[in-house]
Amino acid sequence: MSIPTQLKYTKSHEWVKSESDGTVTVGITQHAQELLGDMVFVELPKIGRILAQKEECIVVESVKAAADVYSPLAGEVIAVNSELESSPEKINQDPYHAWLFKLKPANIADLESLLDAQGYEKALESEAH
Amino acid sequence: MLKITPLNQAHRDMNAKMVDFGGWDMPLHYGSQLDEHHKVRQDAGMFDVSHMLVVDIEGENVRNFLRQLTANNVDKLTVSGKAIYTCMLNPDGGIIDDLIIYFLSESWFRLVVNAGTADKDIAWITLQRDQAAPDLEIKPRRDLAMIAVQGPNARAKVWQVISGAQTVTENLKQFQSATFDQYFIARTGYTGEDGFEIILPANEAVAFWKKLYAAGVAPAGLGARDTLRLEAGMNLYGQDMDEATNPLESGLAWTVDLKSERDFIGKQALLQTAIKRQLVGLLLLDKGVLRSHQKVMTQHNQSECEGEITSGGFSPTLNQSIALARVPVQVAIGEEVHVLIRDKKLAAKVVKYPFVRNGQILI
Incomplete structure (x- = not known):
């Protein structure tokens, strides 16, 4: 399983993409979609919602x-991928492009506290044992 | 150590996602549970159900023994090969297991019981045998495998694979079986589609499975099996019924013969019990997915018999969530109820099940 190296990760299987405008995009990983199997429903957050780090x-x-998805960082929800409401299977088909929401982080420096691809791979290995 | 069926390696070779299913290492799916579900509804799929146990009961007058063992009446079985679906009850009327009984001859009946209850069933049947008919032999047949081939094209594909079987099996009605060569072929299933359940020697199972695959029958896992049977409104033992529930409150009154003079284990209890609960279908009107054990709130709820979902899930055919739920008997078809999902109360409609049969949506 290849884990994209340009993304950041959490132990709870979210991926985070840092955008050039200082916002981040969040989705769930290949491993998460494999564990869950065929997706049938996604309940997205409201735009404008203020999230704490690790909040459901x-x-x-x-x-x-x-399954709950947790916010990888504290911040404000600025966009959601509403296409997933009618086509949740996109998460299975292409988990690293089927993003869930975009966040304006309260503190972009918190991004550094997340796992890189190598760290996430190790977390998966230890989960498997 | 998980138990394995003769097809275990064949599943792994087909990239199955394997799961622990009541102590058995079984395929959940082979890639997409939804695709497998649709394949069975629209074409043909096959399930390894070898974890279920075939039990042959042999000896003089097996019928008489079964008359008192099961709630449905084996006297309905008059032609060799005919089968009935029945519950086996404890003296309180609680369901020990649900099973299919095939009548082969007066000295040979064949039972097929659930995997998770197999040991308990054998112990119970043996206990009853010792008291009522000590000369009968009870033979658990772990030397056999069982493959269910289901879907509108299932029978034709089986005939393609077992040359010569068509003439013997094409006139079988639902719940009839025939033996051809090494195959015991029954027109039964757990999907709501046409098809066969085929019992064969364990050492022939892999070759037969591969031939079916080559004929275009899609392997399907326990995930699809569960959504198919839920749409078909078929109970799952351990979820929709167990020893704490009786058939009359589990949508299975049609399988209980209370009319004949015949006595059977659990009959007195059923006659004396006031039925307060019933199994109904639910169709979720809001967005979400119904799951087992979620609470159902109705206008008839009393604290001692609150409603609860026994089996819930996403129906791929309806593209909507459905469930079986045990609710107070006052709840009527068409009524709107609420289901507690996490912190929300979602609206659901009470419907008559089955939801889907033979590819057609019925609600």
């Missing part, structure tokens, strides 16, 4: 289970 902000439901 999205529910994704697959054929198998409901």
Whole structure:
């Protein structure tokens, strides 16, 4: 499984992409979608919602289970990928492009506290044991 | 150590995602559970159900023994190969298991029981045998495998694979079986589609599975099996019913023969129990997914019999969430109820199930 090196990650399987305008884009990883199986429903947060780091902000439901998605950083929700409401399967098909929401971080420096691809790979390995 | 079926390696070779299913290492899906579901509804899929246990009961007058063992009446079985679906009850009327009984001859009946209850069933049947018919032999058949081939094209594809089987099996009605060569072929299933359940020697299972695959039958896992049976409104033991529930409150009154003189284990309890709960279908009107154990709030709720979802999920055919729920008997079809999902109360409609049969949406 290849983990894109340009992204940051959390142990709870979110990916974070740092945009040039200082915002970040958030999705869930290949590993997360594999664990959950076919997605059937996504409940997105409201635009403008202020999130704390690690706050539950999205529910994704697959054929198998409901799972919470946590905000990787503190900040304000500035966009959501509403296409996923009608086509949740896009998360299965291409998890690193099927983004969930965009965040204006309260402190962009917090990005450095997240895992890089190598760190995430190690986290996955230790989870498997 | 997980138990494995004769097809375990074949599943792994097909990249199955394997899961621990009640102590058995079984395929959940082979890539996409949704695709497998649609394949069964529209064409043909196959399931390894070898974890279920075939139990042959042999000896003099097996029928008489089964008369008192099960809630449905084996006297309905008059032609060799005919089958019935029934519950096996404890003296309180609680469901020990649900099973299919095939009548082969007066000295040979075949039972197919659930995997998770197999040991318990054998112990119970043996106990009853010892008391009522000590000369009968109870034979668990772990030397056999079972493959369900289901879907509108399932039978034709089986005939393509087992040359010569068509003449023997094409006139079988639902719940009838025939033996051809090494295959025991029954027109039964757990998907709401046409098809066969085929019992065969364990050492032949892999070759047969591969031939079916080559004939275009898609492997389908337990995930699709669950959504298919839920759409078809078929109970799952351990979820929709168990020893704490009886068939009359589990949508299975049609399988209980209370009319004949025949006595059977659990009959007295059923006659004396006031039925307060029923199993109904739910269709979620709001967005979300119904799951088992979510609470159902109705205008009839009393604290001692609150409603609860017994099986819930996303219906791929309806593209909407559906469930089976146990609710007070006062709840009527068409009524709107609320389901507590996390912190929200979502609206659902009470419907008559099955939701889907033979590819058609019924609600």
